[in-house]
Amino acid sequence: MTQRVVTVLGVGALGSHVVQLLRNLNIHLRCVDFDRVEMKNLASQFHAKKSVGASKVRGLQQVMQFLFDRKIEAIPHRLKPENSAALLQGSALILDCLDNFEARSLIQAHVEESSQPCLHGALAPDGQFGRVIWHEHFLADHEGTQGAATCENGAHLPFIAIVASYMAFSAQTFLEQGRKVGFQVHPGGVVPV
Amino acid sequence: MHQNRASNVTIQAHQARVNITWRGHNGDLPDPVTREASLHEILQWVTEAVQHGDVPGIPADMQADFRDFVVDRFAATAARPYHLIQVRPKTPFGVGT
Numbered sequence: 179m180t181q182r183v184v185t186v187l188g189v190g191a192l193g194s195h196v197v198q199l200l201r202n203l204n205i206h207l208r209c210v211d212f213d214r215v216e217m218k219n220l221a222s223q224f225h226a227k228k229s230v231g232a233s234k235v236r237g238l239q240q241v242m243q244f245l246f247d248r249k250i251e252a253i254p255h256r257l258k259p260e261n262s263a264a265l266l267q268g269s270a271l272i273l274d275c276l277d278n279f280e281a282r283s284l285i286q287a288h289v290e291e292s293s294q295p296c297l298h299g300a301l302a303p304d305g306q307f308g309r310v311i312w313h314e315h316f317l318a319d320h321e322g323t324q325g326a327a328t329c330e331n332g333a334h335l336p337f338i339a340i341v342a343s344y345m346a347f348s349a350q351t352f353l354e355q356g357r358k359v360g361f362q363v364h365p366g367g368v369v370p371v
Numbered sequence: 372m373h374q375n376r377a378s379n380v381t382i383q384a385h386q387a388r389v390n391i392t393w394r395g396h397n398g399d400l401p402d403p404v405t406r407e408a409s410l411h412e413i414l415q416w417v418t419e420a421v422q423h424g425d426v427p428g429i430p431a432d433m434q435a436d437f438r439d440f441v442v443d444r445f446a447a448t449a450a451r452p453y454h455l456i457q458v459r460p461k462t463p464f465g466v467g468t
Contacts, residue, residue: 277464300462306395319461364397
């Protein structure tokens, strides 16, 4: 039987952890990210020091193979209007772990047209709030303050991991039961939505 | 009509629970509001409540300022049988890159 394709867009802090948390599902994991691993990423992302300088998706591919003998498809491209349909085509589920309004808007436009299930993950820059929201209820936020700090020193890693876990759980619940559950996550707990 | 067990407040069908996240703390307005409340009204009520320490779970903060926050509105579901209004910080990052 052909495996369902789950496409993860962005394998940084949120997406890299989501990928490793989905490793036990019988799915084809397709990972898309144009960026490369930097030293500063190691503090908060599921990437190895050996991958510094490499494409994030290629690096993650090697880590997943080495640690878990888990194959993933690596696509080291930036999502653009001209390639979004090709990259997202055939996905049983799209996981948006991106970090900018323009790319999220592109995904939303595609999903509106294709009716593919899409789960969005989003974090506040200060690590105080996270959202795991299905497309039907998701509004992308603008970046706001230019240069707002993200998690370059790893201070928010535990909270990022919590949000990633809720995202993986939502994806698993949908893939196994067809139910769409969403969460708003804060450091003190979680509000189902 | 739904009894909010956390705050022991009854939420009518035309009302909504208002949940707030401020500087990592989270709590509900003590009383539900009309679900049709405007953005301006909600932000004003929330600001005053947090400034004066009227939100259980959120320490009083006279500097509380929600002008750059987002108000999400979620309709009642089977799992959550009351309308929910959530006041939250912006979440522009998935830290994908």
